[in-house]
Structure formats: C-alpha cells, structure tokens
Amino acid sequence: xxxxxxxxxxxxxxxxxxxxxxxxxxxxxxxxxxxxxxxxxxxxxxxxxxxxxxxxxxxxxxxxxxxxxxxxxxxxxxxxxxxxxxxxxxxxxxxxxxxxxxxxxxxxxxxxxxxxxxxxxxxxxxxxxxxxxxxxxxxxxxxxxxxxxxxxxxxxxxxxxxxxxxxxxxxxxxxxxxxxxxxxxxxxxxxxxxx
Numbered sequence: 130x131x132x133x134x135x136x137x138x139x140x141x142x143x144x145x146x147x148x149x150x151x152x153x154x155x156x157x158x159x160x161x162x163x164x165x166x167x168x169x170x171x172x173x174x175x176x177x178x179x180x181x182x183x184x185x186x187x188x189x190x191x192x193x194x195x196x197x198x199x200x201x202x203x204x205x206x207x208x209x210x211x212x213x214x215x216x217x218x219x220x221x222x223x224x225x226x227x228x229x230x231x232x233x234x235x236x237x238x239x240x241x242x243x244x245x246x247x248x249x250x251x252x253x254x255x256x257x258x259x260x261x262x263x264x265x266x267x268x269x270x271x272x273x274x275x276x277x278x279x280x281x282x283x284x285x286x287x288x289x290x291x292x293x294x295x296x297x298x299x300x301x302x303x304x305x306x307x308x309x310x311x312x313x314x315x316x317x318x319x320x321x322x323x324x
Contacts, residue, residue: 165189165192166189168188169184169185169188169189170185172184172188173185173188186223189223190222190223190224191222193222193223195222196295196296196297197219197220197221197222197226197295197296197297198219198220198293198294198295198296199217199218199219199287199291199292199293199294199296200218200219200220200225200292200293201217201218201225201287201288201292202215202216202217202218202283202284202287202288202291203215203216203218203284204280204284205230208232210276212232212233213232213233213276213279213280214230214231214232215230215231215232215283216229216230217229217230217231217287219296228296272315272316275313275314275315275316276315278313279312279313279314279315282311282312282313283312286308286309286312290305290306290308291305
C-alpha cells in the first residue's frame with residue numbers, strides 16, 4: 130500500500146460506495162440491500178447452519194415485498210392422459226409454488242391409448258363391422274395429435290394471458306380468458322369461456 134502512495138491507516142477510511150455510480154448507490158440505499166444482506170450474512174455466521182446457502186436464500190426471500198404472480202401452467206405428465214391435468218405455479222417471495230391443479234377430464238378426452246403395431250386390438254362387437262382396425266388406429270393417432278395441439282395452446286395461452294400477472298388481479302381474469310375459446314379441442318369440441 131505504501132508503494133501505491135497510501136498510508137497503512139488510510140484504507141479503512143475508504144468507503145466502497147464511492148466506487149459505485151450514483152444511481153447504483155441510490156438504488157442500494159433505497160432498497161436497503163446493503164443492510165439486509167449484512168444482517169442475513171451476520172445471522173448465518175452467528176448460527177452456522179448446516180446449509181448456509183439455503184438459509185441465505187430463505188432469509189433474503191423473507192424480505193421480498195413483491196406480490197405473488199403467475200409463472201407457469203405445466204402439464205402433469207404423471208397423471209392419466211385422459212385427465213389432461215395441469216398445475217398452476219406462482220412466484221412467492223422468489224420461490225416457485227404450485228397453488229392449484231385442475232383437469233379437463235373425460236369431457237374432452239375419451240379415446241383409448243394407441244396400441245402398438247404388434248398388439249392385436251379386439252374392437253367391441255358393435256364396432257367390429259363398422260370400422261377396420263387401421264382406420265381406428267389412425268383415428269386414435271389423430272386424437273393424440275389434437276390433444277398435443279391443445280396442450281401446447283393452453284401452455285402458450287397461459288404464458289401470454291397470465292405470465293407475470295399478480296394473483297390479486299382477479300378482476301381481469303375473465304377478460305384474460307376470452308381467447309381460450311380459440312383452443313383447438315380434439316374432435317371439434319369447444320371450450321365455453323362464459324362459464
């Protein structure tokens with residue numbers, strides 16, 4: 130330090146924020162970032178938890194003042210295909226939280242799974258005379274493609290209509306759902322948004 134023209138005792142009197150642009154320093158002070166981070170780190174050092182990073186994340190999240198907002202509508206692939214079950218995730222204090230699940234159920238999807246090429250499917254007696262197995266298989270494959278299109282539509286719809294929308298903004302939910310009537314439902318079914 131002496132070689133740099135500094136006296137050994139002069140370093141502690143330097144303040145780090147003089148190195149920051151004014152707008153950054155003001156932002157840090159306005160949001161009390163320096164105070165919060167210092168308090169959190171002091172608490173971690175004092176308590177010495179087994180997972181200090183988890184404690185830091187949880188403590189900083191506790192200081193968040195933003196309202197919860199919608200993040201994602203995600204298909205539940207673990208549920209039965211015919212359910213078309215989705216989970217709704219929101220961001221709460223920096224954490225993703227699943228707040229609700231819903232399913233379109235059998236009102237839309239009633240087609241059975243597509244059989245493999247080596248499987249022999251026995252249609253019910255009343256259908257056996259009407260539809261040949263290749264036609265039935267093609268119909269089920271078409272149905273699966275339609276279901277995939279609907280799933281993609283719903284995920285895109287949710288991202289565009291509700292992404293980053295505060296969950297308390299429920300008064301706008303009805304108008305946000307108007308374009309849901311454009312959903313490409315399998316078999317020509319229609320989603321009635323008025324309900």
